[in-house]
Amino acid sequence: MARWEFKLPDIGEGVTEGEIVSWLVKPGELVKEDQPMVEVMTDKATVTITSPKSGTIAELHGKVGQVIKVHGVLVSYDLGSGDAVSAPAPSAAPAPGKGAGPAATAVGDIKEDLPGMSLGMNRSAQAPAAAAPGAAAAASGYYADKPLATPATRKLARDLDVDLKRVPPTGSMGRVTKDDVERFKGSKPTNGHAAPTSVASSGAAAPAAAPVQTRAPVVIAPASGEASALEERIPFVGVRRKIAEKMATSKQTAAHFTFVEECDVTELKKVRERLKPRADKLGVKLTPLAFIAKAVVAAIAKHPTLNSALDESTNELVVRKYINLGIATSTDAGLMVPVLKDAHSKSILELARDIERLGLGAKEGKLKPQDLSGSTFTITSLGAQGGLFATPIINFPEVAILGVHQMKQKPVVRDGQIVIGEVMLLSLSFDHRIIDGHIGAAFAYEVIGYLQEPDRLLLEG
Secondary structure (H helix, E strand, O other): OEEEEEEOOOOOOOOOEEEEEEEOOOOOOEEOOOOEEEEEEOOOOEEEEEOOOOEEEEEEOOOOOOEEEOOOEEEEEEEEOOOOEEOOOOOOOOOOOOOOOOOOOEEEEEEEOOOOOOOOOOOOOOOOOOOOOHHHHHHOOOOOOOOEEOHHHHHHHHHOOOOHHHOOOOOHHHEEOHHHHHHHHOOOOOOOOOOOOEEOOOOOEEOOOOOOOOOOOOOOOOOOHHHHHHOOOOOOOHHHHHHHHHHHHHHHHOOEEEEEEEEEOHHHHHHHHHHHHHHHHOOOOOOHHHHHHHHHHHHHHHOHHHHEEEEOOOOEEEEOOOOOEEEEEEEOOEEEOOEEOOHHHOOHHHHHHHHHHHHHHHHHOOOOHHHHOOOOEEEEEOHHHOOOOOOOOOOOOOOEEEEEEEEEEEEEEEOOEEEEEEEEEEEEEEEOOOOOHHHHHHHHHHHHHHHHOOHHHHHHO
16 A cells, blocks of 8 residues: 655744644544644744645654654555655645645644743753763763654754764753753863853843753652552643743742732722723723733833843843833643733733733734744733732743732721722742842832822823
C-alpha cells in the first residue's frame, strides 16, 4: 500500500522545529481536508496543524513531547496501491503529474504564548561543582538516544556543533539546557558566572541561557501493587511546562520582596457606576481594572524605574519611555499575559476597550504573537477569587508586578468615624536588586492614592 508523507511546514520566521503538544487524530482515522491534526509548540507560540487533504492516517511520526524539525515527516497517509510519494516542501508548488496534493500548511490563530517570551532570560545560577568542561563531559561516556531539549537549545547545539545525545542534562525532567550545551562545548565558565543577558534599545532582552538546575531531576517511582491503578501520568509539556520554566527563571534570578497594603476603593466604585452607562452606550465594558491600569501608568510616570529592565551585558538599567502593560489572564490552556501596548497614551475608556479585547482573545486563543510580547510592567488580578493577599511572581525581566485582590466591605475610619467602606488589598512584588524598599512603597502608595481619589485620574490623564 502506497503512502503519502505529510511534512511539518514552516510555522514562523526563524522557526526550525517544534515540540508536539498533542495529537488530535490517531492511526486508522479517516480525516477531512483542513481537519485539525496536531498542536505544535515552538519558542514563539503554539499552532494547530491541519490536514492538507482527506485520507486515512497510516502513521504518526513523533510522540507528545518529541521535537520535530521543519520539513520533517509528521504524518503518513494511506493512498492505496501505487508508489509512495512525499509531500512537497511548504514553499514549493506540487510537481506536475505527481498528484501529491497541496503543500503542508499551518493554520489557525496563535493559541498560546507566555509573558515576555520575546524578553531575555536571566544569568544562570551557580553550576554544579562537578560540572566539567567539554572534554571531561565527553569523556564521561554519557549518551541518550532521545535527548529532551527546547528548539532554542537544539539550535544552539547545531550552531556550536554539539551532539545533544552526549550532553549530560541538568534541567527539569532530564531536559538539556543551553548552559549544558555551552559547558559541554567548553565555551561556558563553570565558576557560576554565566554570560549576561542583553537588552536591546527597545527595552526587550535578547534570549540567553536558561538557569542551570543545581539538583538532580526529581524521580517519582511508580506505585506498586494495587496502588499503581490509582496513579495517572500526564505528559508535562506545552504551555504548562513553559509556565514552569518562566516562573523558575524569575524566582531564581530576581530578588523578590513583596509589599502589601489596603486601598479604600469606595470612591472608585462610585465613579465607575456614574460612568458605566455612558461606556455601555459606546459598547465598552468599564471594569475597575481599567482604572487600576490608568493608576499604574500615572504612578510609573512619577517612578520610572518601575518600568525598567537590567542589561547585564553592559551593567546598564534600561528605563523605558513607553509603557506596555501585561494583563495576566487565566485560560483553559494556562496562564497568559496579553500586552496592552502604549498604555501611557490611552484614556480610561481606551484601556477598558483593550483589556476586554485582549482578555476575550486570550480565552478564545485568537491573539497574535505581537499581542503576547513586549510587556514592561504586569498586572495580575484574581477578581472575586482574590483572597486576602498573595505574593505574585515577577514577569521577568520586568522589575515589578501588581497583584489585585477581591474588593470587600470592611470597617474604615473617615473623619474620626468608623464606617463601612469598599476595601481592596494590593500586593506588589519588586526585584530588590533594582528597586529599594522605600521606592517600592512610594510607588504602591502612589497607585493607592489615585485609586482612592479617582477624580485625579480624570484630571491628570
